[in-house]
Amino acid sequence: MAQSVFCLVCGGTACESSDSDTIYKNIKTQLAGRGFEESVQVVKTGCFGFCEQGPIVKVLPDESFYVQVTPEDTEEIVDEHLVKGREVQRLAYKEPGAETISRGHQISFYQKQVRVVLRNCGFIDPESIDEYIGRGGYEALGRVLSDMSADEVLAELETAGLRGRGGAGFPTHKKWRFTKAATDTQKYVVCNADEGDPGAYMDRSILEGDPHSVLEAMAIAGYTVGADQGYIYIRAEYPLAIERLQMAIRDAEAIGLLGDNIFDSGFSFRVELRYGAGAFVCGEETALLKSIEGDRGTPVQRPPYPAVKGLWGKPTVINNVETLAGIPVIITKGGEWYARLGSETSPGTKVFALTGKINNSGLIEVPMGMTLRDIVFNIGGGIPDGKAFKAVQTGGPSGGMITEEYLDTPIDFETLQGLGSMMGSGGMIVMDEDDSMIDVAKFYLSFNVDESCGKCVPCRIGGRQIQKLLERFSKGQGRPEDIERIETIGNWMKQGSLCGLGTTAPNPALSSITHFRHEYEASMSTGAAEEGAGGEQAAKNEAPAG
Amino acid sequence: MITMQIDGHKITAREDQTVLDAALENGIDIPRLCHHPDLTPSGGCRLCNVEVVGSNKMQPSCTMEVSDGLEVITESEGLYDHRHSIIDLLVSDHPLDCVTCEKSGTCELQRYAYKYGISETSLDFELGREEKVDDNPMFLRDHPYCILCGRCVRVCNEVVGADAIQFGDRGFDSYVATQFDVPMGDSSCVFCGSCVQVCPTAALTHKSRIGKGREWEFDRVETICGYCGVGCRIEFAVNTEGAEPDIAYAQGTPNAPTGRFLCSKGRYGWDYAKNKERLTTPLVRKDLAYELGLTDTPWQMPETSPLSAKNTAEYFVPVDWDTAMGIITDKLTQAVREAGPGAVAGLSSARCTNEDNYLFQKLMRATIGTNNVDHCARLCHASTVAGLAAAFGSGAMTNSIGEVRDADCIFITGSNTSEAHPVIGYEVNRAVQSGATLIVCDPRHIPLAEKATIHLQSAPGTDIHVFLAMLHVMIRDELADMEFVRERTEDFESLEKSVTAMDPETAAEVSGVPAADIERAARLYALGLRQDGDSRYGGGVEGRGDSERGRSSILYAMGITQRSNGTELVKTLANLAMLGGHMGKASTGVNPLRGQANVQGACDLGALPNVYPGYQKVTDAASRAKFAEAWGSEALDEQAGLTIVEMMRAAEAGDVKAMFFMGENPMISDPNIGHVEKALRSLDFLAAVDIFLSETCQLAQVVLPATSFLEKEGTFTNTERRVQALTPVLQGPGDARPDWRIVAELGRRLAAALGTPQEQWDYSSPEQIMKEISSVAPIYGGMDYGRLGTKGLVWPCPDAEHPGTPILHVGEFRRGKGKFHAVPPRLSSEQPDEEYPYVLTTGRMLYHFHTGTMTRKSKGLSWKQKRGYVEVNEQDAEALGIADGKAVVIESRRGQIRARARVGATVPSGVVFVPFHFKEAAANLLTQDENLDPDAKIPELKACAVKVTNPAQKKQTVKEQ
Amino acid sequence: MPTAIPRTSTLPEDLFEFVMEWKEKPGNLIMILHRIQQYYGYIPQPVGEEVARITGIPGSRIYGVATFYNYFNLYPPGKHRISVCMGTACYLKGGETLVNHISEKLNVAVNAVTEDKQFSLQEVRCVGCCGLAPVVVVDDNVHGKVTPDKMDEIIEDYRNRGEDDG
Ligand SMILES: Nc1nc2c(c(=O)[nH]1)N[C@H]1C(S)=C(S)[C@@H](COP(=O)(O)OP(=O)(O)OC[C@H]3O[C@@H](n4cnc5c(=O)[nH]c(N)nc54)[C@H](O)[C@@H]3O)O[C@H]1N2
Ligand SMILES: Nc1nc2c(c(=O)[nH]1)N[C@H]1C(S)=C(S)[C@@H](COP(=O)(O)OP(=O)(O)OC[C@H]3O[C@@H](n4cnc5c(=O)[nH]c(N)nc54)[C@H](O)[C@@H]3O)O[C@H]1N2
Ligand SMILES: Cc1cc2nc3c(=O)[nH]c(=O)nc-3n(C[C@H](O)[C@H](O)[C@H](O)COP(=O)(O)O)c2cc1C
Ligand code: SF4
Ligand code: SF4
Ligand code: SF4
Ligand code: SF4
Ligand code: SF4
Ligand code: FES
Ligand code: FES
Ligand SMILES: [Mo]
DSSP, X not given: OOOOEEXXXXXXXXXXXXXXXXXXXXXXXXXXXXTOTTTEEEEEESOOSXXXXXXXXXXXXXXXXXXXXXXXXXXXXXXXXXXXXXXXXXXXXXXXXXXXXXXXXXXHHHHTOOOSTTSSTTTSOXXXXXXXXXXXXXXXXXXXXXXXXXXXXXHHHHHHTOXXXXXXXXXXXXXXXXXXXXXXXXOEEEEEEOOOSTTOOHHHHHHHHOHHHHHHHHHHHHHHHTOOEEEEEEOTTOHHHHHHHHHHHHHHHHTTSSXXXXXXXXXXXXXXXXXXXXXXXXXXXXXXXXXXXXXXXXXXXXXXXXXXXXXXXXXXXXXXXXXXXXXXXXXXXXXXHHHHSBOSSSBSEEEEEEEXXXXXXXXXXXXXXXXXXXXXXXXXXXXXXGOOEEEEEESGGGSEEEEGGGTTSBOSHHHHHHTTOOOTTSEEEEEETTOOHHHHHHHHHHHHHHHOOSOSHIIIIIHHHHHHHHHHHHTTXXXXXXXXXXXXXXXXXXXXXXXXXXXXXXXXHHHHHHHHHHHHHHHHXXXXXXXXXSHHHHHHHTOOOO | OEEEEETTEEEEEOXXXXXXXXXXXXXXXOOOSSOOTXXXXXXXXXXXXXXXTTOSOEEETTTOBOOTTOEEESOOHHHHHHHHXXXXXXXXXXXXXXXXXXXXXXXXXXXXXXXXXXXSOSSOOOOSOOOEEOOSSSEEEEGXXXXXXXXXXXXXXXXXXXXXXXXXXXXXXXXEEOGGGOOGXXXXXXXXXXXXXXXXXXXEEEGGGTTSOOGGGOXXXXXXXXXXXXXXXXXXXXXXXXXXXXXXXXXXXXXXXXXXXXXXXXXXXXXGGGOTTSOOSOXXXXXXXXXXXXXXXXXXXXXXXXXXXXXXXXXXXXXXXXXXXXXXXXXXXXXXXXXXXXXXEEEOOTTSOHHHHHHHHHIIIIIIOOOOEEXXXXXXXXXXXXXXXXXXXXXXXXXXXXXXXXXXXXXXXXXXXXXXXXXXXXXXXXXXXXXXXXXXXXXXXXXXXXXXXXXXXXXXXXXXXXXXXXXXXXXXXXXXXXXXXXXXXXXXXXXXXXXXXXXXXXXXXXXXXOHHHHHHHHHHHHHXXXXXXXXTTSXXXXXXXXXXXXXXXXXXXXXHHSSTTHHHHHHHHHHHHHHXXXXXXXXXXXXXXXXXXXXXXXXXXXXXXXXXXXXXXXXXXXXXXXHHHHHTOSXXXXXXXXXXXXXXXXXXXXXXXXXXXXXXXXXHHSSSHHHHHHHHHTOSEEEEXXXXXXXXXXXXXXXXXXXXXXXXXXXXXXXXXXXXXXXOOSOOSTTOBOHHHHHHHXXXXXXXXXXXXXXXGOOOOHHHHHHHHHHHOGGGTTOOHXXXXXXXXXXXXXXXXOOOOSSOSSSSBTTBSEEOOOOOXXXXXXXXXXXXXXXXXXXXXXXXXXXXXXXXXXHHHHHHOOSOEEEEEHHHHHHHTOOTTSEEEEEOSSOEEEEEEEEESSSOTTEEEEXXXXXXXXXXXXSOOSSOOTTTOXXXXXXXXXXXXXXXXXXXXXXXX | OOOOOOSOXXXXXXXXXXXXXXXXXXXXXXXXXXXXXXXXXXXXXXXXHHHHHHHOOOHHHHHHHHHHSTTOOSSOOOSEEEXXXXXXXXXXXXXXXXXXXXXXXXXXXXXXXXXXXXXXXEEESOOSOGGGOSOEEETTEXXXXXXXXXXXXXXXXXXXXXXXXX
């Protein structure tokens, strides 16, 4: 009997932490108990993105969107909806302030999103290679291996204008070309899944929700540059992603999509996992390679770039998870299709982790060039509790604050940099009127100081010096000359540091001074940083209803 | 070569240079702190940043590769500000108390603080590291002064290969740590002090210098290390303010041919010099003194062995030089008169200079009239001299130390390089780090085995099977360089025939080395294959079609030579090198690592019973005539003299009646010392020159005090045949005299007594002696003190214009064609049996030198290793119930010793190892002095049969009964 | 790198097997350390030294690596590990308050263990559940939208578990 009804249970980490696994199991057993196991297919998927409202259960084709589901609710969903076909009003999502229920695609959180990279997340069972293949998976690899030369793949990526999503936005085809051009017999492909930006989890969701897309892309990269070995460097803090990747590798190997002589093409490619161990700097590519080599993750001065001299001294392509996940679609749908999405200089989409003081916290994918206002107020549903928007931090600890007046800038790699911030990996933290910018700057600087590897002088000592100055301001003990000092030391770091961590580490402090100098000045007169920064109050407000 | 611009100057540079190197080479100084010319660039301090024209970013010049057309600016306002900021930041995390700081004056941080006018930080002062660690007698680790430049970590890993230190923690809290912060002495630190040498600040400081003065107050004297044959050049910082010069610390020098780093002995082993037990005056033993009326009390030499005797200084009475010299002259004259010159024998010394040795053998040959002169080379590389002379025509290292670094494949066998020739070990480590393959064939898991591509762990005495199988594979698999074989060698056919039966499987059965490893080793060695990286010579890459054969170099030492078939083994290694075509080119060759600081020179200058200086045979009439003329002798002894072991036998038999030793301590170093003691006691007369009252001196009637290498002039010839000049750093103690002066004085007196020309002994300086040497020994023909400088000269150097010969046998072997020798697979002479089931092998450890007269008196070295020990395999230990650190008894047919067990996996099961440095557990009580190598007469110090027992267990069984 | 083949080892058998399996693989160290920590909850010094011995990886490097990465502990953690997320989202929503609260309630400093060894407290970077901020992970369980009161409940819950099976 054809299964026409699908019940999708979110199996992302956030939802899983609120018992989505029990929910999934309950639904399955309860359906079986009622003899409906044949007619409804229950799928545990990757993250839907709307983590704020998790655990989420979605029923197709009805597009019913149940939020904050508990294991006690499943009986009702099964009996009412899956058996009798009646939507459970009580659990269905309503837009804030709205009276009526919103169905999946109507939800404003999703409406403006374009899901390219997240195409499969929340739709398929990430633990099933068949479902991936069912949605066109490994078609790109097949096509590349049977019909395309390496140069054709590169040309497609060039047409697509794909730029690295790891932060720097370096054109992917160029990177691949460098490695392809190297004469060494051994080359590597490395997937950067270190995702160190605190407050960002795009890569995690992709790996948990659609692991094969990354494997497929790595194989395509291997074929293109002439590498037969891939490594995924993944944070040890992502056990679920690790588990799903391991399963995906095993499954792909089992049916010959990875391993020796794939599709009889003579091309062989293997993928192994290597775990990170809690070091933000290991997201930096040269540090990452050191870490894979089993060493301290200290960056190395570039050039030479990894593309030419990377892992164990061999040419190595390093790409971010999100960069890779987009590649199979670029191959199947064509570079031109992809280039039409997004902005002039930055084609395609970008996934952001929208968090902080925002109603709809979650993971979103939008075309490049969308304005921040659209993201914060339309998709994100604005600021909770009627508070006023103060700033949004993009680029995580390397980025800067963007204020109200710039909310209408269409965002891409270049515009964000123009605003003194950066794209980074895609963290987007919204702050409201209660947040002290000195505190936020101090938070980021402390993070950067903690995460500095310590190799180079400006970052090791300069960062610590700024941190201390910020601590002084937050206690209201800043001195007038200290503002300038922060700026001076910040410039030393920007100019002098060895790697991107140090050159960007002062950004949060510098941008807070640019936009909120008055807070610094005020702190000196009031004797303390503005009160009510995050903290207790917010925690109380956020206490979940159920 | 590429062309680029630095500060507007056009310069040319090599493609592989960094901008900083190119600038420095062209006299443009760029500030720098983390950079060190011997280490890989770090790029961490950011001081060397320069501006690239056309880019708005600064970049460190120490990591930037030069490129054609590149233009950089090294000084600008922006760079000044940047560098100022770096120093400002650094001193915010630094005590900056230069006034009392030991490093003041050479401190690089201080230099830049001065340059940028920074006397205190403009920032908040905060130390990231607070601890001062004082956990060893050699150096202090004063963390607050550390600027985390990482030089120490890199030198320890990249050069020394000890991997003792690493950064711990990260960021602002980073510090230089040992494993789990254990004290230095419990880490893998080898106390080479290289980290201290490269440290730009006072974070690492030699303790010996503390309180001895400020940097600018020290004199600096460069001389050559007197321990091993590497011959490192050492710069001593000396305080000359006091009554006597006092060494503050030792340092390698950048212009040294062997590199700028030292090992623990060169670095810290100099404090023996001021030890209060130094001999300061001639001594006469009380029995002889009484006999001669020098004392009134009769006295009898006790029976107690010198190995256990106490207060032996009381055996002697001090006398003046004239008296002592008079006695020796009389006694030796008497022996010659009564029993002929052949009744006298002398041991010269590889610890002594070329000039000392030349005079010593001249004394024996020209004045006394015998060829009975030998020295410790007999126990050492005698088989090399014989074997390589037969194969190539010359018995020394074919290539030089500096070439090791660039080899593609290094084959080490029977050499514990990192302990016995540590600085060559550094070169091996560097080669391996840059991608060379390393094959180690040694029964023990020596430190370099850890870095090896393959460790062929052959059972003692079975390596010959492995080598023969390698030859077999090279021929079978057509890996040989047949062009070389055809053009440069002879007797290939006899070799080919001799190895057909030795296939890898057969060899595997005997040696325990897997056949596959033997095959792989043969392939790597023959083709000179690298594991990684690019060869300096462009070859050695597997699978690269156009690639030529890489460069393979053999290094070997006592594991090969101290064997009853040592000469055959040496010939086999020569076979390997010739078959692979690895001869006569840079970074190839057969390289015997000579042991003592001047063992090469002692051999070169004829301290051997069969050759005159320059390896001219005593049995050759023309040579004899030549030397007779030069030395004003009527006739010289026509027969080769006695070798060491033969001398001892002859002494015991009463054929040799008087002996004269200079700088030898056979009571510890000769095989079967029980036997040696008997021989020496049975002599009519024994005189010894030494710097301490050694165990051998204790059996002598007259003992003369010599100055040591730190106190004298002369030359040493190191293992790569490089003649280098010594410069006195200290004054000799008391009345001690340089050996050459002692020998010359004795020569004068003996010549007078025996009626040979006295004017032959008018020497006023070592330089004058070298002039004579160069006139009689063609390989030293061009040696002249004026030419030696800081780099010395490598023989053969036939004339004053000749630049020296770092690589031998280029184009042609010294004997014409290289000769292959068919060699049978012989096992060691004393095989284990039921009664003595274990194989004992003996040798060295890093911190001690031979008989320990000097190193065991060094504070630091003896702290690191106080007592003797026995290495026992963990499985054997378990079977015997022996625990790590507990006593074991080792017994052979000749004697027994007791020492602490060092249980582990260094020796394989069935083998024990005892270092021979410790008289309390003297290895040579056990070793055998029979079954000498028939050609070289070297004893088999590397294998004998022993039993191993657990004394605790014995006691226990007694108790139980 | 040929290492003297150790025939005896102080490691438990399965750990020894894991190490020997990874020994020959390039870049094995971090994976080995993860396994050790999984086994003991931290990296005990004797185990680190034993790994150095049997793999030939210098002990200094093992230590350098173990101290570089935040994930590795060199001291035994408490029976239950409380990790408070101090990623940005959680920080903004009160992560620091939670740390202070727990620290006071259990009388334990960050990166330390309570006297009764029941709990250890640490701060972690984003665990990837920012939508649930502020997040606390106890052992392997994620707790979202935690308030100080809720934290008290969570602690009690684990304390009772602790008594049950302790
Ligand atoms: N620290 C220190 N350095 C020294 C010296 C010292 O006393 N102390 N002495 C100097 C002198 S004079 C010399 S000659 C050199 C000697 O230097 P080495 O020859 O390097 O030193 P050894 O320890 O005698 O022996 C070398 C190796 O031979 C191995 N061996 C034992 N049996 C066999 C065998 O059957 N086959 C093979 N292939 N190998 C075997 C041993 O395991 C050992 O690792 O060192 C010099 N340097
Ligand atoms: N079991 C075993 N025995 C061995 C070896 C082995 O591997 N195993 N190795 C053998 C080898 S290779 C060697 S080279 C020998 C070394 O054996 P020796 O040469 O006997 O050993 P050293 O300790 O170097 O002793 C030389 C003596 O010279 C003295 N001396 C030092 N400097 C001077 C100086 O400037 N002038 C004078 N006059 N005297 C000085 C020292 O105090 C010491 O007493 O040992 C051999 N014995
Ligand atoms: C401090 C620092 C942290 C970084 N962290 C990450 C990260 O977590 N994930 C990532 O993909 N790239 C990160 N990057 C960027 C990488 O160095 C690298 O540019 C990227 O992985 C390249 O992939 P892409 O071209 O696909 O973007 C980081 C860079 C720096 C300087
Ligand atoms: S900038 Fe910071 S993280 Fe990067 S190398 Fe320098 S100290 Fe390390
Ligand atoms: S280490 Fe250098 S800068 Fe520091 S106190 Fe000593 S001399 Fe001065
Ligand atoms: S003394 Fe030598 S071995 Fe020890 S830490 Fe320093 S460089 Fe390393
Ligand atoms: S101890 Fe000296 S050499 Fe080592 S990092 Fe510190 S300053 Fe540099
Ligand atoms: S290697 Fe030899 S010559 Fe060099 S310092 Fe050490 S003992 Fe002296
Ligand atoms: S010398 Fe170049 S960065 Fe330190
Ligand atoms: S910031 Fe806490 S889970 Fe991401
Ligand atoms: Mo020797």
